[in-house]
């Protein structure tokens with residue numbers, strides 16, 4: 001009889017997460033010629049790296065059990081009312097956006113819109129986001145999100161250095177900017193030897209600088225006079241950047257009206273939960289003249305093959321995937337989902353609704369301040385929007401504690417000062433409760449209504465904006481829930497995400513993002529926590545982070561985890577920072593050579609540049625492996641100055657290099673450190689620990705291997721694992737420092753634990769899989785990739801294989817011979833896959849003219865077979881072009897993708913409408929219609945438009 005433990009089915013989730021069942025695994029093993037998963041692993045991975053220490057993780061538990069465990073942890077967080085400010089505010093996520101975007105796999109499982117024809121929905125949402133930013137800042141060009149406000153500040157400073165004509169190496173920083181912003185700027189400035197000069201806005205003119213940053217309104221709520229300071233900096237050839245609060249900008253004069261060159265900030269308070277620090281979208285806007293110097297991703301308007309407006313990512317030649325170490329910035333995974341949500345918040349409320357919210361916030365703040373003034377409290381902020389600093393002298397500590405006891409978190413500014421910031425959720429009851437907490441019985445004399453009758457305000461007319469905002473129809477047409485719901489659905493329908501079909505993007509690991517993993521993200525116990533809340537309120541979060549750190553240590557073998565980086569690229573930055581500080585501490589700060597194999601992802605050289613390191617490229621051999629002889633020669637040549645190697649393992653060529661241990665040894669023998677890019681960790685989990693094969697530090701893309709969904713271009717998390725000798729040098733935080741040997745180190749992100757609220761996803765995944773489940777997942781990822789490689793190789797040569805002809809968890813197929821023979825390009829094939837209902841694999845990375853395919857363990861055999869059949873069918877189509885049956889310029893590949901409109905229109909093509917739209921019978925069952933035809937990239941870059949086009953443009 002079956003034992004009870006089997007009936008309890010503790011491993012249930014493992015079988016929900018992994019695509020093929022046991023029978024399918026057996027049949028696929030037979031196809032690839034392996035007797036078992038264990039044998040496949042032995043056949044594929046170098047013997048030198050197998051056999052390390054086992055992964056000590058608890059056994060798998062069911063979804064319900066994991067959720068119950070996490071619920072107990074969540075309950076240790078205390079939800080208090082947050083009046084701390086400092087860049088994070090209470091906000092209300094409109095429920096229609098919460099359920100239909102944030103909690104909707106149609107939005108959160110999409111990838112970055114590299115295949116624009118099947119991404120028009122989120123591209124439009126991001127364009128709306130840019131339009132919101134343009135309206136609020138008054139500037140001419142906006143990007144579609146950066147990682148957080150503090151990194152946006154560092155980007156503004158770096159851009160100032162690129163465009164400023166000043167010879168100075170000094171940058172002026174408003175001493176009343178957010179402290180975490182200053183901290184992140186310090187980190188960036190140090191690497192380049194830029195000196196930061198601090199002072200009040202009025203003092204800026206006294207310094208020769210290449211740029212300046214002012215906070216508007218500043219951390220204490222003051223709206224300082226900035227026009228004079230801005231003019232003075234500009235007069236000396238410097239660039240001026242304003243860190244701004246978007247809600248304040250709804251009523252205040254725009255940064256452009258003040259003369260600023262750049263404006264940036266966080267759109268968290270546009271409906272995004274605080275989440276203990278993130279994820280949130282930062283924005284960045286500037287003048288058109290700087291468009292080629294702007295950091296991050298820009299969404300632009302172009303035209304499709306029928307001449308209709310169509311959206312795409314513009315000016316990509318500025319970005320790291322093309323410009324590598326010469327890139328403007330290193331934004332790959334950004335905050336797309338949160339940017340979409342913030343844009344939708346503006347669509348939902350419109351200009352009138354937003355003004356009402358902003359005016360209410362200000363009125364409550366003004367009433368609160370006026371009341372305190374009338375009972376004799378000194379209110380120190382003169383002109384403010386939502387934040388005041390009050391002086392309570394000797395009573396400050398008691399008042400802070402009284403507010404805390406009443407459920408309110410305030411900001412301790414000094415021993416005699418408190419800061420109070422109002423958000424969207426604040427009410428007249430909060431004002432009364434805070435009065436009572438702060439002044440006791442004296443509050444009885446105060447009356448909200450009476451003060452309101454006086455129409456108190458601290459916004460003098462000259463501070464207010466006169467221009468209209470959000471006048472585009474999109475912000476004025478969706479204010480009922482029905483309209484909003486349909487607007488969101490309309491956009492969603494234009495996008496292909498994992499809820500439709502597999503997305504086999506190599507190096508991206510588009511695996512299942514299970515619902516049980518996502519559910520806790522929107523629990524208020526995780527969403528409603530300010531990152532600087534007292535530690536007595538965040539015990540649950542600290543337990544979660546500690547627990548996830550232990551899980552990741554068990555998987556990677558590292559001694560420490562730094563949970564701060566918000567993306568893989570930022571993890572690289574944090575890792576190289578630790579390496580640099582390590583060398584400096586040993587008196588070897590001159591070590592600045594970073595060896596990077598030819599095949600590396602663009603973020604690697606871009607990161608090295610952000611650390612002011614010199615990149616030396618190492619050649620790869622004809623099998624795609626690092627050329628060890630070249631590596632040795634370069635390490636020898638640069639021995640004295642060698643800082644590190646950045647290496648991806650298994651490689652971006654999709655193979656396990658046999659020589660990895662030797663490669664790491666070479667670097668160490670020259671005093672260098674090994675940075676292992678963990679983008680491909682999904683091929684190693686529970687088989688090999690990076691720290692045991694030679695890595696000193698490595699990032700883990702939690703948004704790949706550990707199931708955080710890609711969100712249409714972010715959020716992500718890129719924590720790093722470090723060996724003990726590097727741990728003292730990892731990033732820490734100035735406002736909420738983490739105890740440890742790294743005390744005093746400056747930060748890489750605004751929040752101490754990056755985008756903390758999405759860590760629940762990875763925690764849930766690891767908990768529900770257990771050590772055995774994770775091993776099975778890795779083995780199946782290898783099997784799926786080898787199965788794919790085997791069956792596709794009949795039509796498309798697999799470019800690189802490792803030992804025994806095996807590939808790792810992804811494979812590269814070479815499309816160049818077909819192009820040479822028939823003229824059909826990799827782009828044609830990518831677009832044609834859309835007609836079959838598939839997203840193309842990664843195109844032309846790391847080798848031009850190829851596809852890199854990563855099926856992941858979550859795809860079933862049935863889905864893999866459909867993809868393979870589609871690729872075979874496309875191969876047959878290519879043959880027809882090659883044989884002259886279809887002309888080279890008039891065939892279903894060249895015209896792909898086919899829109900509905902194209903197919904029902906006039907038809908004079910040598911292939912049928914049926915062949916265009918339903919090339920295989922099963923396509924009919926689940927047809928995905930691209931909403932635009934092939935997009936003209938060159939046109940879009942020649943005519944950069946990054947604002948919402950008029951409605952007439954679409955007619």
Ligand SMILES: Cc1ncc(COP(=O)(O)O)c(C=O)c1O
Nearest residue numbers: 332333507567568569601603679
């Ligand atoms: C090999 C590799 N390294 C680094 C990155 C950068 O990671 P992120 O997009 O999280 O910044 C990627 C992203 O695709 C990658 O594939």
